[in-house]
Amino acid sequence: MADAEEESDERLMVRVREQDHQAFAMLVRRHTDRFYATAFRMCGQQEEAEDIVQEAFLKLWDRPESWDASKGAKFTTWFYRVVTNQALDRLRKRKNSYGTEVVERLVDPSKDQQREMEDSQEQKYIEAAIQALPERQKAALNLCFYEGLSNKEAAEALGVGIKALESLLMRAKAGLRDELTRRGLIRRKEDYG
Template identity: 45%
Template sequence: MATESPDDENLLLQIQEGDNNAFATLVKKHSTKYYNLVFRYMLNREAAEDIVQTAFLKLFENPGMWSPKKGVRFTTWFYRIVVNLCLDSKKKFKEIQLPEIFEISDDRPHQEEETLTLEAQSLLAAEIASLPDRQKSALILCFYEGMSHKEAAEILAISVKALQSLLMRAKERLKTRMKDYLWDTHE
């Protein structure tokens, strides 16, 4: 989960006053975390870079969009913007980029195991990418971003109970799909 440092609010207030250095500091501080989120969501480097850049550009062009008076932390608010941009950009970036699977050779004793592990990870990433949007969002926010159910529900603008239902359906679907894969691989 994104940790809100005490100076995020001050940085945003400085940005609202036109301080470009404060904006650069905020981008440097948070861009990697949001890039990782988008990459997990889109599985496309170009999409991840474009979406994060677009999100920060929106903030730069209209820094008053976020206000501490709304009672929402910057990181929670910005996660929502980034997730919404992912949903909007899905059709533009169709190509999924997964790790290459290496050819098995006799010169590395455990290469077959490593290859199967990498292949399973690639398949899991593809299966997560194929989940319905709300299930995928819930899964990524809770498991990859480490958010509590309450935080993820707030970002997705749903109840905690609805979030838990999305997670349960996503895990069941992944479990079934991966079980089928593992069964086919070891026959």
């Protein structure tokens, strides 16, 4: 069993291509949480994030040949691309992508009420600022900053060159800095020293 647990994603994908459902189940159990987090960060809604991940995995099961091992891409990098593209499609269909759900979920009941309110407000502003970014900038930020992908992997996942990815990241951070400075969460340059 331990050997099966350690089997690489790419090896499991070879078995999925042979319609091995056990291998598919292992992939799903191994990666659902990670890709759910990716989808959730993109769309900000639990149900929609679940739908995105489910749809992506079921497509993988129906058409495993869409992952081409010969291209040498890691399974996770390729699947980030699948999930991110699905999330981007949904965001384009639904322009108003941010609800109150995230804010309500963030509250930690163990903290005192004042601190809780401050944190909640701060996180609300951060989340709102990220969700308000243009879709591709948001995707670049999520993949690099929150998913921990290298610039090369994130560029592959988004289907852009590394320079384009760096530009997306730079614009995302500039936009966030402006918005969070306006909200008073980041000090203005003139406030230093």
